[in-house]
Amino acid sequence: MDAQYTIVIADDHPLFRNALFQSVHMAISGANLLEAESLDTLLSLLEKEHDVDLLLLDLKMPGANGMSGLIQLRNQYPDLPIVVISASEEITVVKQVRSHGAFGFIPKSSDMRALISALHQVLEGEPFFPEGLGDEDDEINDLAQKIASLTPQQYKVLCMLSDGLLNKQIAYELNVSEATIKAHMTAIFRKLGVKNRTQAVIILQQMDLTQ
Incomplete structure (x- = not known):
């Protein structure tokens, strides 16, 4: 994988953002990596950058309450692949992320090998979610569609x-x-x-x- 990819890392924690930056840099050699520490910063960045290939999004950032950042981004940028990277790894959270149109979910506890594998899978056009999610939750989907x-x-x-x-x-x-x-x-x-x-x-x- 080479420099044709532009990837945005959105996370308000400097240490984790830097660690993720290094991991993505190792996984996708020469990729153009951009960073945002809040929802406002992210939205401003996306207004200027029209060729973003992937957004790695933390759910808990300034300006975003739970799923709200993901919903707003899905509304404004329906074609942008968004992969949530979160410490909230409960099945219900992952199901909500999926129902809101995210392209994937990577737990923050993932080791480097798992993270790199997930990133490659997503950039090749295949969604990535942890195993064991089961079927879609109809009630969550219905509410998600209303909110969206x-x-x-x-x-x-x-x-x-x-x-x-x-x-x-x-x-x-x-x-x-x-x-x-x-x-x-x-x-x-x-x-x-x-x-x-x-x-x-x-x-x-x-x-x-x-x-």
């Missing part, structure tokens, strides 16, 4: 809603009118199939996005 139907702005509104902000506060944070926020709320409730704020927040909690 939201626009990036609607998703921001929903996250602020889950933080307990009022319409007026959300409007101020996003620099839009309160009427705009009300319109977003109507669209969000319709897409999620709920009738009020409480039900919308419950869906977020079911998807484990607020942790």
Whole structure:
């Protein structure tokens, strides 16, 4: 494998990011490696870089609550292969990652040989997930599809809603009118199939996005 690959490593922990950088450098000789330590930094980088071949994403970064970063990235960059690299290795987490459209999941506990093998598999176009996941979870898939139907702005509104902000506060944070926020709320409730704020927040909690 050679320099034709551009790979982004997104992780807020400097030591792990550096270790992953070295591992990827060894696995894919001459690859163009870029780094991001927060969701905002990552989104800014992706706006400038239009030929990214692979994103290695940590779930827990500043600006991302649980699965929210993955969902937002999937919405904005549907064709970008995203592989989650996480210390949260529970089967339920891996299933959620898969249902949200990630191309793979690599546990942070993986040794160098396993990591390199997984990276080669992904770059050759084959998804990589740990064994023993079983079948897709229909309930998770259904919720994931509802969340994924939201626009990036609607998703921001929903996250602020889950933080307990009022319409007026959300409007101020996003620099839009309160009427705009009300319109977003109507669209969000319709897409999620709920009738009020409480039900919308419950869906977020079911998807484990607020942790």
